[in-house]
Amino acid sequence: MSKPAPKTQRGVRTRAALLRAAERCFGDKGFHAVSVSDITDEAGMAIGTFYLYFTDKLDVFRAVVDHIQAELRQHLRNSDAEDRLLRERQGLSDFLVFACERPKIFRILQESYIVDSDIYFAYFEGIAASYAKRLKAAQKNKQIVEGDPDIQAWCLIAISNFLGMRYSRAGLRKPKHDAVVETAADFIAFGLAPEGRGRPLRQSARRSGVAAGH
Amino acid sequence: MSKPAPKTQRGVRTRAALLRAAERCFGDKGFHAVSVSDITDEAGMAIGTFYLYFTDKLDVFRAVVDHIQAELRQHLRNSDAEDRLLRERQGLSDFLVFACERPKIFRILQESYIVDSDIYFAYFEGIAASYAKRLKAAQKNKQIVEGDPDIQAWCLIAISNFLGMRYSRAGLRKPKHDAVVETAADFIAFGLAPEGRGRPLRQSARRSGVAAGH
Amino acid sequence: MSKPAPKTQRGVRTRAALLRAAERCFGDKGFHAVSVSDITDEAGMAIGTFYLYFTDKLDVFRAVVDHIQAELRQHLRNSDAEDRLLRERQGLSDFLVFACERPKIFRILQESYIVDSDIYFAYFEGIAASYAKRLKAAQKNKQIVEGDPDIQAWCLIAISNFLGMRYSRAGLRKPKHDAVVETAADFIAFGLAPEGRGRPLRQSARRSGVAAGH
Amino acid sequence: MSKPAPKTQRGVRTRAALLRAAERCFGDKGFHAVSVSDITDEAGMAIGTFYLYFTDKLDVFRAVVDHIQAELRQHLRNSDAEDRLLRERQGLSDFLVFACERPKIFRILQESYIVDSDIYFAYFEGIAASYAKRLKAAQKNKQIVEGDPDIQAWCLIAISNFLGMRYSRAGLRKPKHDAVVETAADFIAFGLAPEGRGRPLRQSARRSGVAAGH
DNA sequence: GATGAATGAGTATTCATTCAT
DNA sequence: AATGAATGAATACTCATTCAT
Numbered sequence: 001m002s003k004p005a006p007k008t009q010r011g012v013r014t015r016a017a018l019l020r021a022a023e024r025c026f027g028d029k030g031f032h033a034v035s036v037s038d039i040t041d042e043a044g045m046a047i048g049t050f051y052l053y054f055t056d057k058l059d060v061f062r063a064v065v066d067h068i069q070a071e072l073r074q075h076l077r078n079s080d081a082e083d084r085l086l087r088e089r090q091g092l093s094d095f096l097v098f099a100c101e102r103p104k105i106f107r108i109l110q111e112s113y114i115v116d117s118d119i120y121f122a123y124f125e126g127i128a129a130s131y132a133k134r135l136k137a138a139q140k141n142k143q144i145v146e147g148d149p150d151i152q153a154w155c156l157i158a159i160s161n162f163l164g165m166r167y168s169r170a171g172l173r174k175p176k177h178d179a180v181v182e183t184a185a186d187f188i189a190f191g192l193a194p195e196g197r198g199r200p201l202r203q204s205a206r207r208s209g210v211a212a213g214h
Numbered sequence: 215m216s217k218p219a220p221k222t223q224r225g226v227r228t229r230a231a232l233l234r235a236a237e238r239c240f241g242d243k244g245f246h247a248v249s250v251s252d253i254t255d256e257a258g259m260a261i262g263t264f265y266l267y268f269t270d271k272l273d274v275f276r277a278v279v280d281h282i283q284a285e286l287r288q289h290l291r292n293s294d295a296e297d298r299l300l301r302e303r304q305g306l307s308d309f310l311v312f313a314c315e316r317p318k319i320f321r322i323l324q325e326s327y328i329v330d331s332d333i334y335f336a337y338f339e340g341i342a343a344s345y346a347k348r349l350k351a352a353q354k355n356k357q358i359v360e361g362d363p364d365i366q367a368w369c370l371i372a373i374s375n376f377l378g379m380r381y382s383r384a385g386l387r388k389p390k391h392d393a394v395v396e397t398a399a400d401f402i403a404f405g406l407a408p409e410g411r412g413r414p415l416r417q418s419a420r421r422s423g424v425a426a427g428h
Numbered sequence: 429m430s431k432p433a434p435k436t437q438r439g440v441r442t443r444a445a446l447l448r449a450a451e452r453c454f455g456d457k458g459f460h461a462v463s464v465s466d467i468t469d470e471a472g473m474a475i476g477t478f479y480l481y482f483t484d485k486l487d488v489f490r491a492v493v494d495h496i497q498a499e500l501r502q503h504l505r506n507s508d509a510e511d512r513l514l515r516e517r518q519g520l521s522d523f524l525v526f527a528c529e530r531p532k533i534f535r536i537l538q539e540s541y542i543v544d545s546d547i548y549f550a551y552f553e554g555i556a557a558s559y560a561k562r563l564k565a566a567q568k569n570k571q572i573v574e575g576d577p578d579i580q581a582w583c584l585i586a587i588s589n590f591l592g593m594r595y596s597r598a599g600l601r602k603p604k605h606d607a608v609v610e611t612a613a614d615f616i617a618f619g620l621a622p623e624g625r626g627r628p629l630r631q632s633a634r635r636s637g638v639a640a641g642h
Numbered sequence: 643m644s645k646p647a648p649k650t651q652r653g654v655r656t657r658a659a660l661l662r663a664a665e666r667c668f669g670d671k672g673f674h675a676v677s678v679s680d681i682t683d684e685a686g687m688a689i690g691t692f693y694l695y696f697t698d699k700l701d702v703f704r705a706v707v708d709h710i711q712a713e714l715r716q717h718l719r720n721s722d723a724e725d726r727l728l729r730e731r732q733g734l735s736d737f738l739v740f741a742c743e744r745p746k747i748f749r750i751l752q753e754s755y756i757v758d759s760d761i762y763f764a765y766f767e768g769i770a771a772s773y774a775k776r777l778k779a780a781q782k783n784k785q786i787v788e789g790d791p792d793i794q795a796w797c798l799i800a801i802s803n804f805l806g807m808r809y810s811r812a813g814l815r816k817p818k819h820d821a822v823v824e825t826a827a828d829f830i831a832f833g834l835a836p837e838g839r840g841r842p843l844r845q846s847a848r849r850s851g852v853a854a855g856h
Numbered sequence: 857g858a859t860g861a862a863t864g865a866g867t868a869t870t871c872a873t874t875c876a877t
Numbered sequence: 878a879a880t881g882a883a884t885g886a887a888t889a890c891t892c893a894t895t896c897a898t
Binding site: 458460512513516538539541542545549552563566572573574575576579580582583585586587589590591593594597607608610611612614615616617618619620621 | 672674726727730752753755756759763766777780786787788789790793794796797799800801803804805807808811821822824825826828829830831832833834835
């Protein structure tokens with residue numbers, strides 16, 4: 001039901017401009033408070049132009065979310081430590097950086113849970129699946145605790161995502177960000193289990209300068 | 215801002231009926247798709263009556279969310295095991311039961327993140343604060359891993375809430391529910407740390423028949 | 429179609445309180461912006477009470493205007509110089525005092541031109557008639573210029589009323605008020621005719637301290 | 643605040659048609675009794691079209707009044723006698739013709755006193771200012787009585803306008819119109835002052851056939 | 857007499873969408 | 878491709894009025 005891709009170079013640029021304008025609008029006011037003419041106003045175009053490239057407000061919204069998900073994926077791809085837990089720590093840190101530095105964009109992502117939960121979960125399911133594969137392997141190697149790797153994956157995502165929702169609200173500046181990452185990474189590593197055996201990990205994390213971030 | 219409380223018994227009943235009708239509507243169609251007249255139709259009243267008790271659709275929405283939060287709080291209050299981790303397991307299980315058995319209601323709760331994030335986080339902050347107090351004490355007694363107890367609290371909430379979002383979607387029947395609780399509880403207990411030292415806990419949990427639920 | 433007069437003392441007081449409340453409301457917001465419940469709120473009563481004493485918003489409005497007209501009539505009655513022109517001057521001054529010191533009340537009077545022009549003109553016609561009678565006599569005595577005394581009466585009213593509309597807007601404090609009265613009184617006395625023969629009058633006016641007013 | 647001017651010829655025509663329709667509606671029923679859909683019905687358009695050109699009912703009302711004021715100004719421009727008082731007589735006559743021949747239009751003008759007194763007085767202030775300039779010069783030349791020319795101007799306007807309000811009510815046909823003009827013009831010329839020195843003027847007025855009008 | 861809950865017709869306003877230019 | 882005028886269904890909200898208590 002989506003419109004065919006633009007055929008001319010000019011069309012490509014127009015569509016992209018509309019997409020950017022829509023992202024700004026949705027970020028500023030949220031899906032329901034934005035009208036199609038808000039978007040075309042923001043893009044400096046006539047209303048009619050919108051319907052050359054998108055069928056619907058929902059149609060652009062999906063395209064915007066798709067774009068944001070790709071950006072987030074890109075942003076997280078960097079995390080590539082060899083150590084399992086260190087990698088988690090790094091991923092969590094990166095996720096929080098994204099959420100807190102671009103809160104409006106992150107909010108659009110979360111809004112998709114309400115507007116179209118399919119695209120919301122489709123994204124996380126993709127992440128969960130690749131997580132789960134790695135977790136399964138790690139279990140086989142006795143590197144991590146046993147349990148359904150898929151559910152473990154969702155636990156990991158839960159922490160990143162919900163802390164993102166929580167801390168992208170008011171902004172999360174440097175020292176606090178590090179504290180969140182540190183405690184949450186320990187939680188991921190050891191849960192609430194007693195005995196602070198997390199020291200070596202935390203030290204290695206510090207040494208490698210992971211959470212130095214933003 | 216809000217309307218004054220009804221002055222007669224009849225008014226109290228009418229207001230309550232509107233609240234219930236609104237809850238049904240919001241659960242069925244979501245905040246933005248519901249019109250005020252949907253609510254009054256559902257309640258079998260005239261539109262004008264709505265405005266005797268609420269200023270706005272947002273006003274009822276807040277009242278509905280408030281009510282749901284109270285119910286959820288009530289629902290979770292039951293969890294009262296003496297063992298720390300067992301208690302977490304139980305709380306998680308109860309939360310998932312609520313989310314999965316009343317997915318529409320739970321969805322309203324989540325929608326408040328978009329509609330009015332203040333009331334969304336106000337609720338979780340209340341929970342987080344009481345969690346944090348207990349976690350702090352537990353840390354002092356070396357029962358759990360070190361770390362900022364407030365952040366640990368948010369990690370716990372993250373898992374319950376996000377798994378709730380995840381699994382309330384398609385429904386989560388008995389065996390699956392238990393698997394989720396088991397793996398997530400282990401995650402809470404031990405994170406991803408290797409060595410399956412969770413056996414005693416898990417067994418005791420089974421023995422006490424916690425996740426038997428729904 | 430109007431409600432019967434209240435039978436009890438209590439009823440008389442209630443009706444009067446509603447009337448005063450209505451006057452305040454109409455003065456503050458104008459007829460159309462005032463609702464019946466605004467009036468009962470202002471009076472500290474329940475809506476239903478209003479309909480015990482008035483049929484309608486228009487019904488109170490008429491009663492309010494009637495009351496204002498009586499007050500204005502009362503206010504103007506004082507002017508009682510023996511000299512024709514001096515009397516006009518005094519009447520004009522009093523009228524302006526009323527208009528400028530109670531601009532909200534005066535505005536209600538003017539609003540009746542739009543809301544119910546019958547009551548508006550009924551008032552002025554009453555005044556015009558008594559004016560005309562006196563003017564006719566004065567013409568017979570060659571005291572004033574010839575012409576249809578009714579139309580002359582309307583010219584006099586025009587000046588008072590329109591200057592009232594004009595100067596009640598921003599308020600008209602002492603010195604300006606005197607200047608307006610002086611020039612307008614001369615205009616009434618001599619029109620635009622050349623030769624400033626108005627001096628004696630003006631002096632007598634000053635001597636008798638007419639415009640000392642407010 | 644107001645909507646941007648239409649960008650196409652078609653838009654210009656549509657806006658003008660709406661304006662005319664609004665004028666008819668306001669004239670027939672008065673500002674408050676007219677709904678936006680009354681206007682669009684009268685214009686044979688969809689409701690939405692209204693909001694392309696006006697923000698509000700008040701917005702069109704202002705535009706309508708503006709248009710009427712321009713017409714009235716145009717209508718009065720004709721009066722161009724060389725004699726001061728003759729000119730006043732002519733202006734008064736023209737004003738009454740406008741008020742009495744187009745009572746509905748004139749009523750809209752007066753209604754603006756209630757709906758938006760700023761635009762009401764802005765119009766008269768413009769007139770008063772140009773009047774005052776001429777009156778000042780005439781005073782310097784000893785052609786007219788002394789006094790604040792601005793206030794004199796408002797006295798002149800008062801008579802035209804209030805007689806307009808008075809006589810546009812029931813209609814004012816030929817002989818009566820002449821009588822009103824004659825007496826009022828004398829009033830303007832000589833006020834109530836005794837001694838009928840106005841004869842020459844009145845005769846010249848008659849000779850030049852001023853009030854022959856309608 | 858006084859109250860205030862209930863009503864529902866009426867009005868303003870928005871906005872997605874179409875289409876002629 | 879781009880424009881922007883036109884549409885009208887949909888919705889929020891008000892308010893005069895009634896009536897049971």
